[in-house]
Amino acid sequence: MRHVDEETLAMIALGEDTGSADDLAHLAQCGECAHELTQLRHLVSVGKELTADDVPSPPPPVVWDRISAELGLAGSPAQPDLGNPPDIPREDASTSEPPVTSPMTTPTAAPAPPADTSATVHDLAARRRPRIAGWLAVAASAGVIAGSLGGAWWASNRQATPDVTVLAQAALEPLPGWEATGVAQVEQVAQDASTRVVVVQVTGELGTDGYREVWLLAADLSGMVSLGLLTGSSGEFVLPDGLDLTRYSVVDVSEEPFDGDAAHSGNSIVRGPLGA
């Protein structure tokens, strides 16, 4: 008898009522499949317990200074976080830990010597795709792209409340070739002053290829942060603690192909700067 396929096991582990009668009969008598399902169920139960507090974040820079001093490091090797202000620990979580520690990550994010981004600062705005893609690749290899951050993951756990303060907003304008507009607001909930949420709403033609991803860009393009997937025409994204909105001040929605590349495609649909 054939084993139950992995996709079916995954769905059952996630609690879906699925699987054919043959699948279920097989599960009842195949130790291998049953073991696999038990492991997946354990994973799902642990995964559902996660909160933003579980997401790794770099210690403040002073820790490295102390280590370096205590060990009397001769060459005082440069700490990679040196350019990272101590007040935005979460922002740096992914850049300080390059995905190469994981067996399945894309090679584009591998560490590389710092790139000179100054020469290409205006390329993104011009939306000249080949050069944009080039800049993004460089930025990614330099570890500039902060990647997605823990907060966005648990956005759905935020409690709905009418008591909201708008900290900043942006009008999103279409880039050449697109016919869509939108608005974005950064909101703060009175009951939870430490949590900031970006609410994005887009109308018009968003395209049907690939998927849509929401980003915050630095105005000088020295960095970007993925907030997550835009499903439908609106979405809410929790900002990571301490993320500096004066630095990441431009809201951007891009069309991303299913190419397994986590970097920005360079194909932006709408974009706009945050203001009061």
Next chain:
Amino acid sequence: MSVVQRAADPEVDAIGLSFRDGDETALAEAYRRWSPMIYRVALRSLGTAADAEDVTQLVFVAAWRGRSGFDPSRAALPGWLIGITRNTVADAHERRTRDRKVADAATALATQPRPQHDMGRVVDHVLLADEIERLGEPPRTLLRLAFYEDLTHDAIAERTGIPLGTVKSHIRRSLLRLRTRLEVDDATR
């Protein structure tokens, strides 16, 4: 815990070898890559940033001074560092317990943050959250919809506009990838 990632990673292995051989740039690289995980495990376990900073410092100092005891054939460097972290956190808990006997018990109860004593669970959570962060889009959002909004695959496909087959394969691959993190940890507890 023998390794943080199961699949052999030549780059991680190379850092481990250089680290053992006393190359200070390997120490800096190890710190850059793995201090966020160590710091977060300590923070979750002990509850205060000051203690977590101390633990992070102690772990890297101990690892560097004891680097001759690191055997790359038995463990990858991050796994070895997590092992040292477990011991260091356990020591910190013990010290706290001793201190508390001296301190006014009522005050201690009122002011102590509530730390998580179950190290295995804390490590599981941090490693898993770390791996989820690395999934990239769209797999991360698809998994979030399955985990935290309890949506079925059909509903996820409908919500995102991503074809059902793509949703299924993304979620399956994400779960299998995440599982390597838990398995590894379980195997060495």
